[in-house]
Amino acid sequence: MDNSDLARGLRTRARRTQRITVAVLGILTSAAALSGCSTTSSTTGQPSTTSTVVSASAAPSSGAPSPSGVGSGPSQPGSDGGNPPPVVPGAPESSAPQPTTSDPAQPGSSSHPPSGTPFGGEELSAQQVTDLQKAVDGGHQPWRLDRIQVAKTFVLGRFGWSDVQTSGNAPNIVFVTNSDGSKVGLNLYQPATQGGQGIWVVQSGMWSSQG
Numbered sequence: 001m002d003n004s005d006l007a008r009g010l011r012t013r014a015r016r017t018q019r020i021t022v023a024v025l026g027i028l029t030s031a032a033a034l035s036g037c038s039t040t041s042s043t044t045g046q047p048s049t050t051s052t053v054v055s056a057s058a059a060p061s062s063g064a065p066s067p068s069g070v071g072s073g074p075s076q077p078g079s080d081g082g083n084p085p086p087v088v089p090g091a092p093e094s095s096a097p098q099p100t101t102s103d104p105a106q107p108g109s110s111s112h113p114p115s116g117t118p119f120g121g122e123e124l125s126a127q128q129v130t131d132l133q134k135a136v137d138g139g140h141q142p143w144r145l146d147r148i149q150v151a152k153t154f155v156l157g158r159f160g161w162s163d164v165q166t167s168g169n170a171p172n173i174v175f176v177t178n179s180d181g182s183k184v185g186l187n188l189y190q191p192a193t194q195g196g197q198g199i200w201v202v203q204s205g206m207w208s209s210q211g
Contacts, residue, residue: 112182115209121187121202122154129201133192136199144199151176151186154202159184175208183208 124132136144143149148166151174155161163179177183186205190198 113207115207117207119184119205119207121204124191124201129191129199132201133199137193137197145196147172147174147188147200150188150200150202154186154205155184 132141132144135141143153151166152164155164155176155178159178159182161176161178161182165177166174167177168174168185172188174186174188175183176186184205185208187203188200189203191201192198
């Protein structure tokens with residue numbers, strides 16, 4: 001065997017050795033990679049004790065109120081969340097003054113102050129009188145032109161008397177007797193227009209003996 005044949009043989013053997021070495025290294029590398037994947041999978045598959053402990057400590061105590069429960073139940077009557085009762089609009093108020101109701105006597109009661117005890121009338125101001133006369137001139141409250149109706153309306157508002165009898169011959173005095181026998185004398189006057197187009201107003205009154 002000459003040198004050239006020997007050199008070719010060595011080169012051939014070197015190439016074989018190199019291929020074998022590369023193959024062995026590839027096998028070892030693949031085995032290492034598979035081993036690493038198996039280890040990682042095994043590690044991640046185990047439950048985390050630390051995570052479980054933290055979750056348990058973060059859970060709210062069973063005795064503490066749950067925020068999600070606030071406002072979840074139905075509103076109770078009288079609570080802040082309840083709806084206010086609906087407002088029912090009342091009848092429009094008349095701009096004209098009405099008979100006052102400040103007398104201490106109880107409506108419908110047969111007990112009243114002694115005979116001769118005075119009491120106040122409607123006590124209207126000058127502006128109220130003017131406004132009332134204008135209202136009547138405009139066709140409102142025509143009963144204000146009748147002193148008997150004014151007297152009846154006054155005792156209804158002041159004492160609650162609805163079943164009454166009236167008497168009196170004097171132009172400015174009207175006696176009103178209730179169904180229980182209680183009796184008052186009312187002094188009326190015309191503070192604005194005089195005559196048939198003038199309003200009547202109760203100026204004062206006095207308890208009288210029972211009829």
